[in-house]
Amino acid sequence: MLRPIVLAFVLGTPALADPITTGPRPLYLIDQMAPGPLRDKLLSCAGDPVQRTLFSIGHRGAPLQFPEHTVESNMAAARMGAGILECDVTFTSDKELVCRHAQNDLHTTTNILATDLAANCTAGFVPADGDAKASAECRTSDITLAEFRTLTGKMDAANTNARTVEEYMDGTAGWRTDLYAADGGDLMTHAESIALFKSLGAKFTPELKSPAVDMPYDGFTQEDYAQKLIDEYKSADIPASDVWAQSFNLDDVLYWIRAEPEFGAQAVYLDGSYRIDGWNPDAPETWTHQMDDLKAMGVNYIAPPTWVLMTLDGGKIVPTRYAIDARAAGIDIITWTMERSGPLQDGGGWYYQSIKDVINSDGVMYEVIDVLAQDVGVKGIFSDWPATISYYASCMGLE
Template identity: 50%
Template sequence: MHFTTSTVVVGLLAVAASGVSAVPAKRRPDKGHTSRRVELGPRPEYLINNMDEGPLKDKLALCLEKKVYTTHFSIGHRGGGCLQFPEETMQSLVAGTRMGAGIQECDLAFTSDRELVCRHDQCDLHTTTNIVATTLGAKCTTPFEPASDGKAATAKCCTSDITLAEFKSLCGKMDGYNASATTPEDFLHGTPNWRTDLYSTCATVLSHKEFIQYVDSQGLQFTTELKQPRVPMPFQGNYTTQMYEQQVVDEYVEAGINPSRVWLQSFVFEDVAYWLKHAPEFGRQAILLDQSGDPPTSTVEKAAANLTFYKDAGVKIVAPPLPYLVSVDADGEYVPSIYATKAKELGLDIITWSLERSGPLAQAVARNDYYYSTITNGTHRDGDMYKLVDVLAQDVGVKGIFSDWSATVTFYANCMRLF
């Protein structure tokens, strides 16, 4: 069954009512908070119980029974419910909102008829939807090919391969695939064992306009990331990058959204520069996502050296990944990095990503997970998650944290009164 948007919202609101840390949230008009009751479930308490003994654990434990409010410090990454709900879908969006995310994300791609949709990558439909097991699979850039003779199964399916109507006929699923699959149906499997397929039962994929409508109805703020096109531009000969950059702005304007509620994002400096020049009311709080220090071609130190250029160009907010901002000292304690120190010296605001992306932290460290690559020597247990969040908030001074499970950040922000 493919749910309609209204059915999903009503059904998931009923399911979400089982969280154990639920308390009524009051509307705070000065902050634009939703009046929806925030429910955190058991994870924050689990993380606190797993922490090393000390003042931070004691302080967080005292907050477990306090009232919880929606907070802009908590940003729903791909909706904010991706540990259990398919990313970039209505289900993830509703779950993250229920867990108090005050800013919600839609990563943006375009269809063959140039409509904007929420996808983390323009060409991820083969791992995040059921497309290869539908008749639309024949339209994929690379249709499904089974595993054989020691070669892995493959497929590559892009939003630009299909129309908006065709995209809306798909079911969202947990990101993953089965490399040994011999049939399209088998290819759909492959969810990491620390996530779940319990709610992966034909999740509702979203257009950007649907995303705007839902987030606006909840009184929240928006962050839309313009994903880099995976097809040659101009697309179809005349759809330019500049048209793509402008289209996201136009959809917010057409929906009557005040630019102060919108935080556009891009990894591409030229996108942010376009908004600064051509849509300054949106550009003034556009976020430059910065991954320029990734190995093997660069370092975090080199990325920090670029910050002066961004500042001089008018960028006000940078968003590097977690490992750019925190390192460990000689005692194995988390401390601000060179990048974090430089950004603060320049007066740049900082947002970071993505908490709860890595599964159990002991496993993440063992496989040298990207998000913990600079702090492996100081990370030993799941409870270290809150030690990391505390350093990011109190020492680095980030303005918000993207998370795949919004309750974790929402709880911390409420305890520390970061609204």
């Protein structure tokens, strides 16, 4: 039996009747801020209604508290004012597109290991033994779409010290919660995500995920894969102006620019070159591509992680050369991901690594967001809890 919220978007009825609300977290963060003009400005908006804004992007929905890429997670993100929602796109064994962050993450994001489908997994559960950590690998390409539909979502986590499947599946970080995952979350196909996001009044940013299988896969080429993603928007009569298709694979972006120029105009290059040894956001000679070269290829949007865009100058957070050069080349910037690092008392972790010396409390979060918005000039910020970004964007009058 379909749950009521799933039935609503399947039937094409509006799924969101509630006003946009951000809850207590934005003001909690503002309360932690040092006194100053930014804190005063944000406090002055406390009684104002929050508007939906394209600046606020739901990263896999709202996975700080809801199982990612589920109906429930995206409903929560939309109710917090996210104007753009994300489906990370991969495919099943029968080449149907579904929403998962990776083709090989079913063992950490769903209940597959507790079902009979565990027998289909690329690598079954292996318990921890001495220094060897517990492991498993379950891919969407291990199962059909019909089988995928029998699964439910869970918080993305694994206990690698586990001796049993139950222990392995019970690894949610203490600063997240399983409160909204007790009954599992409803998984979606990519086409279903389009219907849901449209019913929520949101726009779309699908990411074409790198396959875990060799391509071509049973005759399904990388270009077939990239084209099928676009075709599902065209079949749903979604205008290209409402879609920001993403990929870490520059060839995917260039394919969309060439084969689907209306969609390609807003295609987002997720620049992963920061992974290269010696890469430095303030040293263009270490970059794989210069910004002018990307612009000449037709790339209009680029999306690095937050730390790539910020550095410190005398203890002040300022834009990096990477950010400055992108804007000078006429490339718009989107960035990821706020609310993904847990509490910020000890430097904030990976997403704040370039400015860790000034990250000492959750109160710095809005300072970071303000630098990204006002000094770097990003067009949107992904967040695992979109209320934080929605509050800021609405208060500052951002679209």
